[in-house]
Amino acid sequence: MKDFQLFEEAKWVIDTLENNNHKAYFVGGSVRDYLMGRALSDVDITTSALPDDVELLFGRTIPIGKEHGTIIVLGNNQQYEVTTFRKDGDYVDHRRPQSVQFVTDLYEDVARRDFTMNAIAMDTSYQLHDYFNGYQDIQSKIIRAVGTPLDRMEEDALRIMRGIRFQAQTNFDIDPETLSAMQQTAYGLSHIAIERVIVELKKFIQGRYVEKSIHTINRVSVFENLPFFNKINHRDMFVPLESNFEMWIASLCFIYQIDTTELQQLKISNEEKREIKAYIDIFNFFNQDTILKTELVQLIYKYGNIKVKNCISLIQQHERQISIQYDPFIMNLTIIDNIYDKLPIYNKSDLSVDGKILMQAFNRNGGPWLKVILNKVEHAVILNKVNNSKHEIIEWVREHVEI
Structure with a gap:
């Protein structure tokens, strides 16, 4: 959805609030991205209305974070996060405010936000309410903390990761005072739940300007304060360009010979761990x-052409750091696709035989022998030693496998 269309569709929410004597504005990432000419995915709204008032005014709502002032308002095809103006109490553990106080003033609400570009409010006439010169910082391509940078970073160390992630996404410079505050408070990252950090790292590694942010990460000493990463005794840790989180972590395990049991420290899902282990393989x-070509065929069958090509591209781009010699005759993207396209099957379920057919063909009851036979058949079919035909597979098993 382009330009201001999402704002136009959300105006009814603000109109409803204003018609009932409440103040309301668009705020946060949607305003920032609109001013930067970036695509919008959702719209957030801040209001003087209390959560109970928001629930009363709108027919369909979800109290997703009512204790912190946030109510989801449901529209026909969209949902809107509506949050009461608030200011935070003292922070604990470098992450959470001890209390949240609802207020009636927009300034107090935006004053608690992390960076000036995220502290801009906008009304339905597209007039900005920009108390901290966030729009000027966007135009100047500067990431600057709201108010006193040291206070903002000490309150919530995750803001360090957010700032670095924004830099990777925008190519902006980080204001020197804000960067200094990040450096002074980086120790606070060790108090942040690693799950929250991982969310930022996933966005960071997919940023178009990762290379610029690598220098910031090293200057701030981010990795020294994060589990898993702090086990790597290397000042300039490998950070690839144009990668994804799983492949990045796999490359770290490969380069620095990290046992995959250490992945537990990242508290990622089992599916993500399987992805990482596949890339390591x-x-x-x-x-x-x-x-051998037969080994390459089996690799492509097991992991698919996309994963294999992703690894090849990374090796080619970072041959020195990954220390795998790039061989254009084997590690060839066209060859990988050709092998994949010519595979006779893509999954064991594609086989023309299954356990029931084999039991009938050989007049035997089920047992461990079935798994052994099916594995051998699968291997033979993908290497074109036998066609994927019920009759031919049964005859091949009679001739080549001892049952």
């Missing part, structure tokens, strides 16, 4: 002295 495969 692919790196290890290409790190062999000799690679």
Whole structure:
């Protein structure tokens, strides 16, 4: 959705609040992205109305964070996060305010936000309410903390990661005073739940300007204060360009020989761990002295052409850091696609036989022998030793497998 269309569609929410004697504004990331000419995905609204008032005014709501002032207002095709003006009490653990106080003044609400570009409010006439010169900082391509930078970073150390992530996404410079505050408070990152940090790292590693942010990460000493990463005794840790989180972590495990049991420290999902281990397997495969085509076919069958090509591209782009020699005759994206396209099957379920068919064909009851036979059949089919035909597979098993 482009330009101001999302704002136009959300105006009814603000109109409803204003018609009932409440103040309301668009705020946060949607205003920032609108001013930067970036695509909008959602719209957030801040208001003087208390959460109970918001619930009374709108027919369909979800009290997603009512204790902190946030109510989801449901529209026909969209939902809107509506949050009461608030100011935060003292912070604990470098992350959470001890209390939240609802207020009636917009200034107090935006004064608690992290960076000036995120502290801009906008009314339905597209007039800005910009107390901290956030729009000027956007035009100057500066990431600057709201108010006193040291206070903002001491309150919530996750703001350090957010600032670095914004830099990777925008190519903006970080204001020197804000950068200094990040450096002085980086120790606070060790108090932040790693799950919250991972969310920022995933966005960071996919940023278009990661290379610029790498220098910031090293100057701030981010990794020294994060579990898993702090086990790597390397000042300039490898951070790839044009990657994803799982492949990045896999490359770190490969380069610095980190046991995959250490992944537990990241508290990521089992699916993400499987992805990381798959990428590690692919790196290890290409790190062999000799690679047979049959082995390459099995690798592509097991992990798919996309993962294999992603690893090859990363190796080619960072051959020195990953220390795997790029071989254009084997690590060739066109060859990988050709092998993948010619695979006779893409999953064991594609086989023309299953356990029931094999039991009938060989007049035997089920047992461990079935798994052994199916694995051998799968291997033979993907290497074109036998066609994926019920009759041919059964005959192949009679001739080549001892049952």
